[in-house]
Amino acid sequence: MVETKNISVKQIWSILENVFDPEVPVLSVIDLGIVREVKLPNIPLGDGGIEIIITPTYSGCPAMDVISMNIKMELLAHGFKKVKLTQILSPAWTTEWMSEAGKQKLKEYGIAPPNHKQQICNDELFAPNEAVQCPHCNSYHTHRISEFGSTACKALYQCDDCKEPFDYFKCH
């Protein structure tokens, strides 16, 4: 067991930076914005546990169970044996919670990060495609192939200049 009296919430957050999304392995759970809160118990940690509040990106996100398990394992590796994961749904996750560092990492990985100002979060039909920058050649001459992509959180685009298809972390 670690010496628990001096542990801070901030230290727990930094440990969680080592837990990655199994489907987008360059992003940590912190980059994604799915860890909402870390609660330390009032009693010494040797007795009480840490509570981590997480929220899913999508209702059916199949990665949530693995993420919860990985958070527990990572904290266990740092000596925290009692960890409770609590899942909340409200406020609902939004791409606005993704960190700037996370967006940069996504782009380097070949996935277009969510635009700062998302344009198509509404039910307007046949709306013009959002201008999404190609993560490979930086061109804005791209078009949407499918609103639904390889995972629930992504749409499929193609670049009209370099012709590469790419995933876009879609508006949510």
Next chain:
Amino acid sequence: MINQSTSQLINYILCLADNALILGHRNSEWCGHGPVLEQDIAITNISLDLIGQARNFYQYAAQLKTDGSTEDSFAYLRNENEFKNCLLVEQPNGDWAQTILRQFLFSAYQFYLYEELQNRKDDQLAAIAEKSLKEVTYHLRWSSEWVIRLGDGTEESNWRMINAIDGLWKYSDELFIAADYEMKAVDIGTGVDLKIIKSKWQEKVKAVFEEATLIIPENISPRTGGKEGKHTEELNKILNDLQILQRTYPGCEW
């Protein structure tokens, strides 16, 4: 023992859950069979969202029921007459036009339902609705566009849509005919008054049908019963497929 009002609330939640599960299951039957790869991915993504929503509702119902029920026992071990989904969602996939129309009629209903439910006074139901609404916004837009594309498309896609309307319209009224537990849920401030969302749904369907050059049928006698557990033979076929593992090997895990 739980009291009667909790028991009615559980029924209300199970109805929401069953609708999402059964439509999610139906759509998942397209996996690997979609007309083109992108739409195969789209319809199965919609499945994933719906099954995720169903899980959230089942988990909440299990928490209220306190008799050892779990999300799995609700999905895998209830009999046909215990399922409360409306008849629309259990109808077979048919061709792409039938699948699209079923999705559109249901997504439009779910969109206005969740819009209201997120402001009702049960915190957990409101949270599930708030979360799900973002997903349903995509489903509604996608299915609306497809109804228009097919209705106002080629001669063949047009007659296929007309055929789909002939087959499915009779199941749409049931969405807005409140079961007992739905009325009770409205009384206690938890549920959504279906009268409020019916007019919004009609307006939406009218606008999309007009653009799709499709005509809304009139004087069709509605088919009902699903919300009270009286289903068409189709549900049984789904449950045979969905439940066979747990029925054959009770408690099986892997």
